[in-house]
Amino acid sequence: MPVINVDDLTDLDKAKMEVTQLKTEVKLERAKVSKCCEEVMEYIQSLVEEDTLVKGIAEDKNPFKDLKGGCVIS
Amino acid sequence: MGEMEQLRKEAESLKDQITAARKAVADATLPDTVSSTAVVGRVQLKTRKTLRGHLAKIYAMHWATDAKLCVSASQDGKLIVWDTLTTNKVNAIPLKSSWVMTCAYAPSGNMVACGGLDNMCSIYNLKGKDGNVKVMRELAAHTGYLSCCRFLSDSEIITSSGDCTCLLWDIETGTQKTTFAGHLGDCMSLAVPGDFKTFVSGACDFTAKLWDIRDSNCTHTFSGHESDVNAIAFFPNGNAVITGSDDATCKLFDLRSDQELITYQDSSIMCGVTSIAPSLSGRLILAGYDDFNVNIWDSLKAERVGVLAGHDNRVSCIGVSTDGMACCTGSWDSFLPSFSFKGQDNVMRLCKQNKQQYL
Numbered sequence: 088m089p090v091i092n093v094d095d096l097t098d099l100d101k102a103k104m105e106v107t108q109l110k111t112e113v114k115l116e117r118a119k120v121s122k123c124c125e126e127v128m129e130y131i132q133s134l135v136e137e138d139t140l141v142k143g144i145a146e147d148k149n150p151f152k153d154l155k156g157g158c159v160i161s
Numbered sequence: 162m163g164e165m166e167q168l169r170k171e172a173e174s175l176k177d178q179i180t181a182a183r184k185a186v187a188d189a190t191l192p193d194t195v196s197s198t199a200v201v202g203r204v205q206l207k208t209r210k211t212l213r214g215h216l217a218k219i220y221a222m223h224w225a226t227d228a229k230l231c232v233s234a235s236q237d238g239k240l241i242v243w244d245t246l247t248t249n250k251v252n253a254i255p256l257k258s259s260w261v262m263t264c265a266y267a268p269s270g271n272m273v274a275c276g277g278l279d280n281m282c283s284i285y286n287l288k289g290k291d292g293n294v295k296v297m298r299e300l301a302a303h304t305g306y307l308s309c310c311r312f313l314s315d316s317e318i319i320t321s322s323g324d325c326t327c328l329l330w331d332i333e334t335g336t337q338k339t340t341f342a343g344h345l346g347d348c349m350s351l352a353v354p355g356d357f358k359t360f361v362s363g364a365c366d367f368t369a370k371l372w373d374i375r376d377s378n379c380t381h382t383f384s385g386h387e388s389d390v391n392a393i394a395f396f397p398n399g400n401a402v403i404t405g406s407d408d409a410t411c412k413l414f415d416l417r418s419d420q421e422l423i424t425y426q427d428s429s430i431m432c433g434v435t436s437i438a439p440s441l442s443g444r445l446i447l448a449g450y451d452d453f454n455v456n457i458w459d460s461l462k463a464e465r466v467g468v469l470a471g472h473d474n475r476v477s478c479i480g481v482s483t484d485g486m487a488c489c490t491g492s493w494d495s496f497l498p499s500f501s502f503k504g505q506d507n508v509m510r511l512c513k514q515n516k517q518q519y520l
Contacts, residue, residue: 092304093325093345101345102168108343108379109175115381117182118417121189123400127415127422127443128195128461130398134442139486141201141444150229150246151209151487 183420191413191422195461201444204457204467206488210248214241217259219491220277221478225266228482232273233491234264240275242287245487254285254294267312272297272332274318276307282320284332298335302328309350313357313374321348327362329374339377343370349391354399361402363390369404371416383414385421392437392448396460403460405434405448413446413460425458427465436478441485449476455490 096104135141146152162170217237224231230251232242238259242252260278267273276282282300289295305323312318313329317338321327327348329339346365353360359380363369369390371381383402392405396413401422405411410426411434425446432451439446439460446458447469455476457467474493481488 093342094304099165099168102165102172104343106168106171106175108382109172109179111378111380112382112419113175113178113182115182115419117186117419119186119188120191120415120418120420120422121194123415123418124189124191124194124422127191127396127398127401128198131442131444131461134397135444137485138440138442138444139484140204140206140440140447140481140488141442144486149209149486 183418186418187420191461192463198461200462200464201459201466204445206457206467206469209487210245212241212243212245212248212489214250214253215239218474218493219477220261221263221275222480222489222491223264223266224480224482224489225270226268226483227270228484228486230266230270231480231482231489232264232266233478234261234275234277236261240264240273240285242273245482245489252287252294256283257296263307263309265310265312265318267315269315271315272312274310274312276300276310276320278306280304280306280322280324282307282310282318282330284318298332300328300330300332300335300337302337305347308348311351311353311360313353319351319353319360319374321351321362323347325364325366327351327360327372329377339374341372341377341379343379343382344368346389349389350393352394352402354395356399361393361395363393363404363406365389367406369393369402369414371402381416381419383412383419383421385412385414385424386410388433391433391435394437394439397439397441397443403437403439403446405437407433409433409450411437411446411448411458423463425460425463425465427456430456435476438479438481438488440481440488447479447481447488449479449490451475453492455479 215235219235222233238256240254258279261275262277264275271288274284280303284298286297303322303324309321318330325344327341328337344364348362348364351362361371367386369383370379386406388407390404390406401415409430410424412424413422415422434448436449446460449455455469459466478491
């Protein structure tokens with residue numbers, strides 16, 4: 088499949104592309120924003136308890152904690 | 162009426178119809194929906210590890226799916242694969258071209274990829290028989306710089322380019338399968354959701370686009386940013402997209418209602434966003450900025466709930482590990498001053514080393 092070189096497109100080509108694209112997008116079925124917001128909230132709520140960056144983690148469960156013990160050989 | 166004028170009028174009319182259709186479903190706003198939700202408590206992340214080893218600006222990093230390894234790319238001409246738990250370098254891969262702008266880890270862990278001003282995407286096999294990491298493929302067809310790449314599998318990768326297009330490649334044959342054209346400005350970044358059926362791209366035409374991988378069509382175009390969209394990521398549920406722009410804001414766009422739900426901005430923030438990543442649940446959005454900081458946003462309340470300061474130069478990349486346990490930031494800075502945060506969680510920093518390189 089040929090690579091489309093945007094630099095080679097004339098303004099007319101670009102205008103035609105834009106109209107074709109808009110004709111596709113105008114047909115989209117759009118869900119109600121209220122429903123979408125609820126879904127975002129529900130999704131967050133379902134996972135937030137496991138979200139370490141929000142809830143934190145006990146030091147002994149933290150895989151990134153400083154490795155203690157042992158000795159440094161220099 | 163000339164053809165150009167006709168097309169212009171047709172475009173305007175279609176845009177008006179789309180605006181009206183979006184308005185028709187806008188029966189609520191996110192701020193209203195979450196009005197009774199409390200803001201997340203102040204987030205203070207603690208730097209746990211510093212990954213030192215690069216000798217020049219770090220441009221990109223990407224976590225492996227095992228949430229332990231990650232790959233970083235620097236204009237010192239190296240890709241480094243890190244074990245973030247030990248800070249050991251698992252691989253240090255010398256690149257033919259040092260002008261690298263992006264890197265990616267394959268979901269399988271078998272390969273990494275990178276590219277930049279060489280206009281190519283180079284694929285490296287990490288699991289070669291003799292243990293040496295070699296270039297497996299050089300994917301060349303873009304006529305502009307490679308800004309981002311993401312594997313769909315060991316056999317397919319998507320690239321975005323300064324030539325305004327994105328390409329889907331067959332890695333085995335080294336050829337491009339599909340061209341995604343439509344952006345009118347450099348494509349700056351891309352993101353792939355969990356189901357690998359679509360991807361989103363952000364570009365210098367100020368828009369973000371959602372593409373169907375199989376039929377190559379752009380299904381959604383999101384406008385609203387007033388400058389280049391530099392960074393893009395999927396919201397973890399796959400139904401929304403977060404973007405970061407040179408206009409100093411981040412936005413949350415919902416795919417199903419085809420519109421912006423909220424903007425993350427503050428009058429005190431006047432510099433561009435370079436990188437963006439959601440936390441595991443999506444409640445936090447971490448965004449890297451040109452002013453050397455990472456701002457942490459409460460995604461629902463659109464309030465800043467934390468800052469990661471401590472880099473000495475632009476934060477170029479950010480990534481949250483797949484299990485959500487850690488966030489890694491990469492920067493153009495030369496060294497990391499010692500500092501401490503009180504607190505909970507995990508931040509790793511990739512920074513340039515100003516001392517002797519050791520591998």
